Every structure is written in C-alpha cells, then in structure tokens.
Amino acid sequence: MTPDETRCVMTQIVMPMHTNGVAGVMFGGVMMQWIDVCAGVAAMRHASGAVLTASIDRLDFMSPVQVGEIVVLQAQVNYGSRTSMEVGCRVETEDMRTRTRRYVTKAYLTFVAVDDHGKPRPIPKLDLPTEDDRRRHAEAEQRRALRLRAAGRTS
Amino acid sequence: MTPDETRCVMTQIVMPMHTNGVAGVMFGGVMMQWIDVCAGVAAMRHASGAVLTASIDRLDFMSPVQVGEIVVLQAQVNYGSRTSMEVGCRVETEDMRTRTRRYVTKAYLTFVAVDDHGKPRPIPKLDLPTEDDRRRHAEAEQRRALRLRAAGRTS
Amino acid sequence: MTPDETRCVMTQIVMPMHTNGVAGVMFGGVMMQWIDVCAGVAAMRHASGAVLTASIDRLDFMSPVQVGEIVVLQAQVNYGSRTSMEVGCRVETEDMRTRTRRYVTKAYLTFVAVDDHGKPRPIPKLDLPTEDDRRRHAEAEQRRALRLRAAGRTS
Amino acid sequence: MTPDETRCVMTQIVMPMHTNGVAGVMFGGVMMQWIDVCAGVAAMRHASGAVLTASIDRLDFMSPVQVGEIVVLQAQVNYGSRTSMEVGCRVETEDMRTRTRRYVTKAYLTFVAVDDHGKPRPIPKLDLPTEDDRRRHAEAEQRRALRLRAAGRTS
Amino acid sequence: MTPDETRCVMTQIVMPMHTNGVAGVMFGGVMMQWIDVCAGVAAMRHASGAVLTASIDRLDFMSPVQVGEIVVLQAQVNYGSRTSMEVGCRVETEDMRTRTRRYVTKAYLTFVAVDDHGKPRPIPKLDLPTEDDRRRHAEAEQRRALRLRAAGRTS
Amino acid sequence: MTPDETRCVMTQIVMPMHTNGVAGVMFGGVMMQWIDVCAGVAAMRHASGAVLTASIDRLDFMSPVQVGEIVVLQAQVNYGSRTSMEVGCRVETEDMRTRTRRYVTKAYLTFVAVDDHGKPRPIPKLDLPTEDDRRRHAEAEQRRALRLRAAGRTS
Numbered sequence: 001m002t003p004d005e006t007r008c009v010m011t012q013i014v015m016p017m018h019t020n021g022v023a024g025v026m027f028g029g030v031m032m033q034w035i036d037v038c039a040g041v042a043a044m045r046h047a048s049g050a051v052l053t054a055s056i057d058r059l060d061f062m063s064p065v066q067v068g069e070i071v072v073l074q075a076q077v078n079y080g081s082r083t084s085m086e087v088g089c090r091v092e093t094e095d096m097r098t099r100t101r102r103y104v105t106k107a108y109l110t111f112v113a114v115d116d117h118g119k120p121r122p123i124p125k126l127d128l129p130t131e132d133d134r135r136r137h138a139e140a141e142q143r144r145a146l147r148l149r150a151a152g153r154t155s
Numbered sequence: 156m157t158p159d160e161t162r163c164v165m166t167q168i169v170m171p172m173h174t175n176g177v178a179g180v181m182f183g184g185v186m187m188q189w190i191d192v193c194a195g196v197a198a199m200r201h202a203s204g205a206v207l208t209a210s211i212d213r214l215d216f217m218s219p220v221q222v223g224e225i226v227v228l229q230a231q232v233n234y235g236s237r238t239s240m241e242v243g244c245r246v247e248t249e250d251m252r253t254r255t256r257r258y259v260t261k262a263y264l265t266f267v268a269v270d271d272h273g274k275p276r277p278i279p280k281l282d283l284p285t286e287d288d289r290r291r292h293a294e295a296e297q298r299r300a301l302r303l304r305a306a307g308r309t310s
Numbered sequence: 311m312t313p314d315e316t317r318c319v320m321t322q323i324v325m326p327m328h329t330n331g332v333a334g335v336m337f338g339g340v341m342m343q344w345i346d347v348c349a350g351v352a353a354m355r356h357a358s359g360a361v362l363t364a365s366i367d368r369l370d371f372m373s374p375v376q377v378g379e380i381v382v383l384q385a386q387v388n389y390g391s392r393t394s395m396e397v398g399c400r401v402e403t404e405d406m407r408t409r410t411r412r413y414v415t416k417a418y419l420t421f422v423a424v425d426d427h428g429k430p431r432p433i434p435k436l437d438l439p440t441e442d443d444r445r446r447h448a449e450a451e452q453r454r455a456l457r458l459r460a461a462g463r464t465s
Numbered sequence: 466m467t468p469d470e471t472r473c474v475m476t477q478i479v480m481p482m483h484t485n486g487v488a489g490v491m492f493g494g495v496m497m498q499w500i501d502v503c504a505g506v507a508a509m510r511h512a513s514g515a516v517l518t519a520s521i522d523r524l525d526f527m528s529p530v531q532v533g534e535i536v537v538l539q540a541q542v543n544y545g546s547r548t549s550m551e552v553g554c555r556v557e558t559e560d561m562r563t564r565t566r567r568y569v570t571k572a573y574l575t576f577v578a579v580d581d582h583g584k585p586r587p588i589p590k591l592d593l594p595t596e597d598d599r600r601r602h603a604e605a606e607q608r609r610a611l612r613l614r615a616a617g618r619t620s
Numbered sequence: 621m622t623p624d625e626t627r628c629v630m631t632q633i634v635m636p637m638h639t640n641g642v643a644g645v646m647f648g649g650v651m652m653q654w655i656d657v658c659a660g661v662a663a664m665r666h667a668s669g670a671v672l673t674a675s676i677d678r679l680d681f682m683s684p685v686q687v688g689e690i691v692v693l694q695a696q697v698n699y700g701s702r703t704s705m706e707v708g709c710r711v712e713t714e715d716m717r718t719r720t721r722r723y724v725t726k727a728y729l730t731f732v733a734v735d736d737h738g739k740p741r742p743i744p745k746l747d748l749p750t751e752d753d754r755r756r757h758a759e760a761e762q763r764r765a766l767r768l769r770a771a772g773r774t775s
Numbered sequence: 776m777t778p779d780e781t782r783c784v785m786t787q788i789v790m791p792m793h794t795n796g797v798a799g800v801m802f803g804g805v806m807m808q809w810i811d812v813c814a815g816v817a818a819m820r821h822a823s824g825a826v827l828t829a830s831i832d833r834l835d836f837m838s839p840v841q842v843g844e845i846v847v848l849q850a851q852v853n854y855g856s857r858t859s860m861e862v863g864c865r866v867e868t869e870d871m872r873t874r875t876r877r878y879v880t881k882a883y884l885t886f887v888a889v890d891d892h893g894k895p896r897p898i899p900k901l902d903l904p905t906e907d908d909r910r911r912h913a914e915a916e917q918r919r920a921l922r923l924r925a926a927g928r929t930s
Binding site: 008009010011012013037038040041044045047048049050068070094096097099 | 164166167192195196203204205251252254
C-alpha cells in the first residue's frame, strides 16, 4: 500500500456543541479527537485492521476556530516499521462567506497495529513510489529517531 | 463555483456508540445524520454561508454496516435554483481486513440558503464546465420536477 | 398485534446541542435520527425483537424547528410482510409560549426483523381490527409496490 | 390547563452508549437525565415557557435495565403553586421478546417557571376536573409540606 | 478501605452542550448524571469492582449553574453493609471571574456491588479510623433505617 | 495565586461509549479531550476567566486503557507569562479489582487568557511559595524556550 492509498479526508462543521462557551470558539479537545480519528483511519488502512494511538507530537493551534466554520482534516501514513506507523495530519478551516481557507495545525501521530487481544501485530511494508513519498518517509524516520532519543532509547 | 469545487469527503469509523445493540450493527439514524452533515457542507460552499435541510429523497440501506468498518461519504451540488440546491451524497464502507469497498446508499437532499434570520437568500449560479456536470444537472432538474409534482405544485 | 399496540410516542426538547449554529435552528440530521428511533420502537414491538432500518421514503421539512420548542414524534406499524414492516412516523412541534402545534414532517420507513446474527427472521401477521387500520395497510401496500417498481423488482 | 393536557410520553431504546460496562446494564445517570427531560416537558407545557429543575424526591431503581430494552417514561403536572410545580414521572421498561412490561421507578420533581433572565415567573392555576386530578393534587400538597418541613420552613 | 481512600473528586466546565436553552443555565439532568458517575467511582473503589445505582435521596438544586462556571463534585463512601453502600456527594460551583465558590447541592446515593452477571456480591467491611468517619457512618445508618421504613421493610 | 490553588482533579469511568471497538480499549482522542478540559480548568483558575488552548507538547500513551477502569487526571499551572500559561497534566488509571494504579501519560499544554471577544488579556503573576513550585517553574521556562526556538522565534 502507498501513502496515497491510505489518505483520509474528513470534513466537519463546527457546531455549538463543539464550543466551550468562549465567544463561539471551538474547544481544543474536540479538535484533538477529530485528528485522532482522521489519522487513525489512515493507519487502519495501512494495517488492514485495528490500531491503537501510541503518541502524538507537539501540536500548535495557530488561530481559534469559530462556530459555523468548516474544518477539513487530511491524513496519510508517512512511515511504517514492523508493527507501528507514523501518520501526518493537516488541519485547515474554511470560512464559507469569504471563501478563504486558513491553516490551523499539523500533527504527527504514531499508531500500533493490534490483534483482537490488543497485542502488537506485524504490518506489510509501505510502498514509496514517488519522490514526495520517499522525502516524507525520510523526514518521519528522523522524527522517529528524535522520539526514541527523547524516550532514552536507541532505535 | 463548479460542482467539483463544492465536493465534500467525510470519513468516519463506526464505533460502539454508533450501534443500536443488534449484533454490532450501525444504527440507521446515525448514518442519516452523517449524510446530512456531508451534504450540508457541499451546500454551504456553494451558498457561501448557512443553509437549512429542506428535504431528502428516498434512502435505501443496501447492507448493514458493522462496528469497526470505515464509512466514506462523498457529496457535491448537482443543481442550483434561485435560493435552493440539490446535493447528491454517495456512501460506501470499507472493510480494512479484506480491503474491500461496499456500496451502502445514495441520497439526494435539497437545501435552502438562509440569512442570519433564517430567511431564504439568493445564491450564485452554478457553473457546469464538464459534460458530467451538465448530465447530473439535467437529471437533478427532472427529480425536481417530480418533487414539485408530488407536492402538487408546478415548477 | 394491532397497529395501535405498536404505537410509539417520543417527546424531545430542542436544546442548543441539537442546532447547527444557524439562528438557533434545529439540525436536520438530528431530526432524522429521532425519527429512526421512534419508528424503530414501533417495529421492534411488532417484531418482538431486533430490527434494522432498510429504507426511508422521501422526507420534507416543512418549517424550521427552533431551540426551546418541544418535538412530538408518533409512529406505528402500517403494514407487515414476511420479514419486513412499514412504519409511519408523524412529527409535530409545540411552541409552549403560544400553545400552538405545528406539523413538521411525515416519514415512512421500512424495517427488517433480524435474529442475533443480523439475518432476516419471520414476524407474526399484523392484526387489522379497525377500518383505519385496513385503509393504512392498503395505502402502505401501494407504497410498497411503488418502491419495488422503483427498485426494478416485482413484488 | 389540566394535568392530562400536560401529560408527556417519552420512549427510548437502551443502546450500548447508555451502559456503563457492567454486563450490558443501563447507567443510572442516563435514566435520571431522561426523567428530568420528560418531567420538564410536562412542566414547560403548564408554565407556557421555560422552567428550571428545583428538586427531585428520592428515587429507587427497582431492577437493572438491559441494553436492547425499551424504556417508556410518562410524566404529568400534579400540583402548581404561584411560580413552581410538582411533576410525577413513572418509568417502565418493555422486553420486546417476551412482550412484558416491568416497573422501574417513580419520581417526583419540582420545577420553577422562569423568564428570559432566569427569574421566577407566575404561572396560571392548574385545573382539576377529575377525581383523580384532585386526589393527586392533595397528595402532592402533602409531599410539598414534608419538603418544606425538611428544609426547615413552614409553607 | 477507609472513607478517605474512596474519596473521588470530579471537575467539569459547564459548556453550551450542557444547557437547555434557558438563559445559559445548566440542565438539571446533566448534573444528576455527573453526580451518579462521581459517587459511582467512590463505590467502585470500596467494592473493588462493578456497582449498580440502587437509589438516590432527595436532591435540591439551590441555585442555577451558568455556562462557563466550573463544577466541582466530591464523593466518598459513608456506610457499607453486606453488598451495598451509601455514598455522599457534595457539589459546588466556582465563578472564576470573582473567584467565589457556591454550594449547589448534596446527594446521598446507594449502590449495590455486582458480579459479571449483575448479581449482588459481598464487599469488605469499611474501616472507620477517624471520629468524622464514625459520625458520618452513624448518620448514614439512620438514613438507611428511614429508607427501609419508607419502603415498608425493617432492617 | 499559587500552582496548588490552580490544581484540578478530574475522575472519569471508561465506558463503552469511550472505546473504538478494539478489544474494549479506550479511544485516544477521548483521552486528549479529557486532558484539555482538566488542564483548561487549572488555566481558567489562574486567569480568572476564559482561556484558549494554544499548544500541547508531545504525548505518549504508555499502555492501553480498558473499559471499566477509572481514569484520574491531575493538572496545575506550572508557569505564567503576560497572557499565557503552561499547565502540566498527569494521567493515571486505576484497576479497581486489583486496586493498582498505572501511569498512562503526562502532558504539557499552553493556554492563552482571552477576553469576551477572544483577544489575549493580561493575567496576574503566579506566586511560587514552595521549592517544588520554583523547580517546576524553571523547568517550564526551559520547555518554553525550546518551543519558541522550534517555532523559529526568540523569547
């Protein structure tokens, strides 16, 4: 499977139930949940089955999202090891009145493929047909090394 | 705006909270809610603002959807009149284990563009650059005539 | 079991979490979900067990429903075949300040009775003691013929 | 308005999202929420507008409610003073397979009618046309005296 | 286990989804649900496993809770018999702007410890090391006698 | 205000609605939402009002959380600048059957205090009475420098 075949697009409308009562601004925790679902779908496709969230890299919310805006999330698998994957997820909002798009945040999550008992399970190798695929894979490999080093382990 | 520019893709994972207790099968009412959101986004894009659901044509659920499956909804505006639009929405599920896709249902919804007081509001004309766009537009025009006739009105 | 014995009344208050951010108007997808639950209860009573939504006929939302209004849904089984049923559901809202009721929409849904594995399962014959029951049954039979014809099948 | 005109029937299916993980048993807090909504509708009808929950009398859950069961709640106003009301709410479940009903609990709630600023607001006198209405009113008056005494106040 | 070891603190922000459309006031049914969860945790700790809500004593809501306020619930086991427990739960709100706390309500709930089939199951004896623990236990024992008498049973 | 005065404890029971269908394991996105709420309360206390989530540092989920487990989140403000704060949040689960606690994850979030229009607003200085407070403040200051450097800005 190629990164493009794992690609997941998720669109949401920000409704009053997604806000926290501050001037109609969307609640950060709901955005995190949407990111986890969108990235999870990309991971499930590559893993041909169930996955568990293992980590999420640092997340910056560049600008508040308002009620009535449309949120578009796009995720794809960047990198796969024996039982785990890195998925990148990019979030934008659309203001339909002005027809403008705004970048909100970018996230890198890692997932572990699991069997029916929740135990890690091997996944197939990720195909990298394009130049972009190989560049993203190399960048993900570097982030992975940083994560392992931060956790006090060597790869 | 062209139909393609209104196109909305929405991906969901069927979780236990979406089922109704029957052998892990997804609850029909939740699917209807997802269809309404996905089609609503396409309509909001064309209308550059808020819309209300006016109707939904007959909906057939061809096969039950199971917990753990991925649901992919795709919607786009087919037809626009002065203040209302027809949006088509196609629903498929993906079984990640077997990597197969299954057609679930297709829906046609109409939406009315509204202002801040909930009153109908004019929308721009829909551009129809491709042959497919014009065919879908003509088919939507026929469905509209059927709807008006069924409601005892002439177009 | 008679249609009257399957009758289900469901009352809801429209709260902020049911709106989509447009001038306090209720979100269409939530109404579809309530219709599916209310009609599903009528079907479950006749089927003495679990059912799955098979289809819903065309739905027109005659007027927007506002936050704070009460919604009253009423459903009953109109028609039963070997493993499936047609349920009619009528929706009204109440504005408590003016003590007026407003007709919102009417829906016809079909459900299939299923066993623990989600397979179709025979249901008892529907009793039709009153003139009204027999009239509704005949009308439902006509709608069924239309549905089968639309689906390119004969009954 | 008579007690019968305030009568509210609410039907729900117990779904997996309503359980707390114990052998498919319904979560008590969800039942309390349903009781509050059902009784609230009866109060809103009598008050011709918004109300706030002021209290709920002791509640006993006689038997656990299972996933897949139907819950039927019925509420009506028993008693009204200048700005507040007592509402009684009876809860039963239905096991569709055996077609049996089971009594679950009975609740007495008091509500205060409020204006747009959340301040208490006078309500019309409750009409008591039948013998049953007058008996329920007298019993509610006794419960009210007990509540005031328990709170260290005289009526 | 001592009452203090069962102590559960639960903090919530009142968001728009928790209101019922009346001047931004929190919906009573949601508060009841939070009380049931908070008290349930205390009971689960003492019971070392699953519990079911058996009853809740009279609940008075002293003052409406507003969107944006913080709600703090605190619960602990007061009393334990062979298979059931009484848990007390105190609810306060905090207005962060004025940094004031307000007492909202106090609840006494009883829970039954259950096994995997939902059947009552014996629980260990509650340790009562402090004077306060013994006073609360004695008071709970009196409330229990009142409940049994109200239910027409002797202890 | 001291870090201890901002301290927020939040307890939750993992219910079926919080899982994603994988062997009864809790869904990562729900945990992120709980972390955001718990940390948000600590921030709101220090800011005496509304806040928005600005960022969340890398999050590792050390072990899957199961349905029926109790989750305890604890958050407090570590550091405050002119309009923003860092909050630390520690998450543990409790398995009541074995009475064991398990460390799940630790998160550092930054929040911005905002006024009614969502614009940044100055906050009071954080008091640091204890040695621990000063150590946590110094560590947070280092994390802040890393964040600014990663974002290509100097403090």
